[in-house]
Each structure stands twice: as C-alpha cells, then as structure tokens.
Amino acid sequence: MTKLLVHGATLLTIDPDRLDPFVGWFTVGDDGRITAVSAGEPPVDLAADETLDATGMIVAPGFVSAHSHLFTSGSRGLGMDQALYGWIQAMTAFTEKADAEDIYWMTRHGAQDFLRNGITTAYDFTDVGLPFEAQSSTSSGYVGTIPPVEYQHAQLRAKVDAGLRHVHSVMLAQGAFSFDEALAHVDETVARAAAVESPLHLGVAVSGTVQWAESEATAELEVAAMRKYGLLNQPHLLETAFGVEAQQARFAWYRDAGALGPELVFGHFIQTTPEIIAEAAAAGCGMSWQPLSNGRLASGVASIPEIRAAGMRVGVGLDDQSCTDNADPFSNCRFGMYMLRATRHDPGVMPVRDMLMLHTLGSAEVLGIADDVGSLRVGRYADFLVVDPRDPDTGPVWDAYGTYVLACSLRNLKQVWSAGSLVADGTRLTDPEAGEVVAEVHGRMQRIAASL
The missing domain is CATH 2.30.40.10 (Urease, subunit C, domain 1)
Structure with missing residues (x-):
C-alpha cells in the first residue's frame, strides 16, 4: 500500500x-x-x-545531528561566558541532581525540541549519572565507577516516546574498575537496548572518554567493547583550546589500543596536527563537527577543508542544547560556512551544497546509518x-x-x-503529550534548583 x-x-x-x-x-x-x-x-x-x-x-x-546531548535541554543559557569545562560545571550543577525519571523528561524535552526544529535523527550521548569535576581550565573528568543502566536506559525510552530516530550512545565505567565489571555493564546496556523494538532505535554506540582518562587502559576497554559488540565509538577528543599537547598525546592511546578505523568517529577534532589528520584518515576514521558549539565555547575552528581533503568522512552535529541553546540546524549550517570563509578568506572553502550534505547524508554516513x-x-x-x-x-x-x-x-x-x-x-x-513534557521539565528543574 x-x-x-x-x-x-x-x-x-x-x-x-x-x-x-x-x-x-x-x-x-x-x-x-x-x-x-x-x-x-x-x-x-x-x-x-x-x-x-x-x-x-x-x-x-530531515537534518541528522551526528553529535548531540539531549538531556541538556533544560539547562540553556548557563555558563554564558565560559569555555568547555566551566560551562560543563554550570550545566551539570542541575543534571547531577537528577534521578532516572528526571533525566527521562529532560531527554524527551530535548528530543521533541529537535523534531520541532527539523532534526529527525540524532546521535545522542546519554548522561552518565556521575558528577563532573573540573580541576582547572585544562583538566577535568567524571567521578565514580559504573554508570547506572536504568538511568541511561530512561534516556533511550525518552527518545522513542518523543518519536526521534536515534543512535543511543553510552559511557563505559569510570575510575577503579576491572575489565570484567565494565564489560558486564555493557552486556546489560546492550541487552536492554536490543529489547526495544522500534524503528526509531538505530543502534547502540560507545561514548569514548579518553579525553578525561588517567591511563591508556580506558582506550583498551573501549576497544574491547567495540569489538565484542560491533559498536561505533565517538569520543570527544581534541576539543577545547586549553591543554592542547595533553589532548594530542591521547590520540596515541587510541592508536596503540588498535582503535583507529571506520568505527571510530572523533567528536570535535579541532586541535589537530597535519600528522594526526593524515593518520586518522588513513585508518578510515570519521569526525563530527559542531560549528555553533565550537564558537559558543571558544573551542576553535576545525580544519574541515584539510580533513575532507585527506578523505575523512565528516558529519555535523548540534551538540548540547545548552551550548547551542536554540538547536537550530539552519543556523548551524550557516555558522559553519561563515567561520570557515572568514578564517580562510575564501568564499569557496565550504560550498553551500556541501554544507547541507554534511548535515544530512554526511552525518548519516559517518554514523553508518545512511541506508x-x-x-x-x-x-x-x-x-x-x-x-x-x-x-x-x-x-x-x-x-x-x-x-x-x-x-x-x-x-x-x-x-x-x-x-x-x-x-x-x-x-x-502533533504529539498530544508535548505540553506535559514541557510542564514536567519546568517543574523538575525548579525542584532541583531549589535544592542547590
């Protein structure tokens, strides 16, 4: 029919x-x-x-966001004049106090906001339910051990209930843990996700954490999870303009762990070198580019022309709704083009047609969902x-x-x-429950604010 x-x-x-x-x-x-x-x-x-x-x-x-954090939808306008880690602290002051039901409504609010703005598919980094600590403007990380599976699963349910097509990305264990403990957590996470029978759910992925890790063991764990379940891994790496040498050194952790390949997609990938770009491209890695977020947080301008010329696949994302604030894919396209043209003094450095392709088919290709x-x-x-x-x-x-x-x-x-x-x-x-979602988020965020 x-x-x-x-x-x-x-x-x-x-x-x-x-x-x-x-x-x-x-x-x-x-x-x-x-x-x-x-x-x-x-x-x-x-x-x-x-x-x-x-x-x-x-x-x-519909636009495809290759890099998103839907749970941040209730935390916009915070950390207004901060770089990455200062902004994360301002934003997570609220989400750290959230329980599984709170995070469900926050995520559903973000998912329906994406749909209203024309983003029909998103790669979603779920909130891990762990406190985030910034030691300085160049050093930070999540504190804790095993992310609670139910807390993360609530965010998958929220995306399905909102009607947003998605790839559900989860963070592995942080801190003192064994490989067996961490992989057992992945077993449960993947099993829970597999039980969700919905065409909106396009798969599970790993949220890589080498950017905040203390040792190479984190990269080795991520590779073990990738290989065991055939998962894509999108780590935030080479993002902020601070501590660049330390970030670049961590690229080698992925190389030494055997992670480089088509299943590794670098999120942000701004503070690169020609050597890093060449090695990542030769291995078949991809990247996701977040123009509005990179500008808002003063992270820098990714070397998109060089990255594309090297043969890397590039997708485009809206990142956190609390650091793009209005989650507007049309603005994201224009800002990406304008940043490149302004910094390169070349109006042809990013053609209009190419920009739209990157935010649709390009994102789908880099995530392996272009079919x-x-x-x-x-x-x-x-x-x-x-x-x-x-x-x-x-x-x-x-x-x-x-x-x-x-x-x-x-x-x-x-x-x-x-x-x-x-x-x-x-x-x-058209969702008859859209108003209820708004009311739930406002009520829950106000309750959390009163407890701070």
Whole structure:
C-alpha cells in the first residue's frame, strides 16, 4: 500500500545520483520508507492513503545531528561566558541532581525540541549519572565507577516516546574498575537496548572518554567493547583550546589500543596536527563537527577543508542544547560556512551544497546509518522537511540550495515528517503529550534548583 504521496515540491533529495534540484514527487509505503522518487507529475492513477500537495515548497531530508546531548535541554543559557569545562560545571550543577525519571523528561524535552526544529535523527550521548569535576581550565573528568543502566536506559525510552530516530550512545565505567565489571555493564546496556523494538532505535554506540582518562587502559576497554559488540565509538577528543599537547598525546592511546578505523568517529577534532589528520584518515576514521558549539565555547575552528581533503568522512552535529541553546540546524549550517570563509578568506572553502550534505547524508554516513536516513532515496525512511520560502517571503528562488541554506530559517519550516507521518505542523508538535513534557521539565528543574 502507498501510505503517502508528496508532489509539487522542489526536491533536494541529497541523493548522490541526483543532486540537482527538481520539481517532482515521491511515495511512502506502510513501513514508512520511500518507495519511489521521480521528477514531474505523479501518475494519474496513483492512489495513496494521504496526499500532500507541496507546490511552491522546498522539500529536503530531515537534518541528522551526528553529535548531540539531549538531556541538556533544560539547562540553556548557563555558563554564558565560559569555555568547555566551566560551562560543563554550570550545566551539570542541575543534571547531577537528577534521578532516572528526571533525566527521562529532560531527554524527551530535548528530543521533541529537535523534531520541532527539523532534526529527525540524532546521535545522542546519554548522561552518565556521575558528577563532573573540573580541576582547572585544562583538566577535568567524571567521578565514580559504573554508570547506572536504568538511568541511561530512561534516556533511550525518552527518545522513542518523543518519536526521534536515534543512535543511543553510552559511557563505559569510570575510575577503579576491572575489565570484567565494565564489560558486564555493557552486556546489560546492550541487552536492554536490543529489547526495544522500534524503528526509531538505530543502534547502540560507545561514548569514548579518553579525553578525561588517567591511563591508556580506558582506550583498551573501549576497544574491547567495540569489538565484542560491533559498536561505533565517538569520543570527544581534541576539543577545547586549553591543554592542547595533553589532548594530542591521547590520540596515541587510541592508536596503540588498535582503535583507529571506520568505527571510530572523533567528536570535535579541532586541535589537530597535519600528522594526526593524515593518520586518522588513513585508518578510515570519521569526525563530527559542531560549528555553533565550537564558537559558543571558544573551542576553535576545525580544519574541515584539510580533513575532507585527506578523505575523512565528516558529519555535523548540534551538540548540547545548552551550548547551542536554540538547536537550530539552519543556523548551524550557516555558522559553519561563515567561520570557515572568514578564517580562510575564501568564499569557496565550504560550498553551500556541501554544507547541507554534511548535515544530512554526511552525518548519516559517518554514523553508518545512511541506508536508513539522510537522503530522499528509495528504501530510506521518509523523514523530511517542508520549507516555504514564500512565508515569510525570501524573494525569487534563483537556486534552491542557496535559498534553502542561506535565506530560509526555522520561521520558514512549515512541517516535519518522520516515516511519512506528520510530527510537527507549524510551531506545534502533533504529539498530544508535548505540553506535559514541557510542564514536567519546568517543574523538575525548579525542584532541583531549589535544592542547590
């Protein structure tokens, strides 16, 4: 059966075989995946349960955030003038006091905010439920032993209940632990996640912690978990502008542990050297780029042109909602382009079309989920955005990519669809529990604030 027919729109499919925009149509099957895409008018005898006439609109894939921390959604506007570790302390002052039920609502709030803003898939670093201590502007880490499985699992349930497609990333044990204890924790985490039967759940990954680790044993543990379960690992590494030499030395820990390869995706990857880029690229590693976050926290500008030229896969993320604050993928695209162009004095250093590809298909590719999301191609989930450049009017559309990325914004985002179902219409989510989520987060955050 054909569940949905979309026609009349200018399509930005982000399909490598048909990148040029065209006016056309596509259909969605009962499983929520695209069954046909074509230019022109649909066949007159094509019947569908629902038809969307998107004439005059631009339709593109939902944004994919390759690096996100959804639980921070209730902690925006904090650490306003701080770099990474000072900001983390300001933000975690609230989340450290959260229990599993609190973190469920915080995460669900972040997930529904992503959907409202056109982000239909996210790689989500779950909160570990451990206190974070910053010894200085260059040194910090999580304090504790084994992250509670139920606490992390509550965040997976929240993403499913919100309707956000995701990769669920979990942190391994910190502090004094044995390999057996840490891997037993992973056993339980993976088993709990595997029991979640939902097409929204695209897999489990490891949140690497070498950036804060005291010894090479952390990298060895991460590799053991990756190999045992076939997991992707995305560590935060080479992020902050402080303690650069110490961060660069930790890259060798991953090399020596045998971690370098396609399953290792470096989060941020700003304080690099030509040698580090070359080695990571040769091994097939990927990276995630967070332009708004990197600017907000004064972390720096990643060497994206050199990284791409070396052959590394690059995805783009919104990072914490409390350090991008408005979780706006359109702004994230523009800020990324503008930072590179301003620092390189070269307007061609990041083409508009490339930037959109990185925040959709590029993110999906670096996460290994491009067969499911990131483009409007047959077999992929029908996760897409309906953007109206006429309301508010942006003028004539001379180039659909130029208008979509440079001139349109959240105010032009009219609808968000996931698997061929409407999830956001105008400023409103279709989830009847969306208001309850907002009320729960405000009430719980106020309770936590009163206890500080």
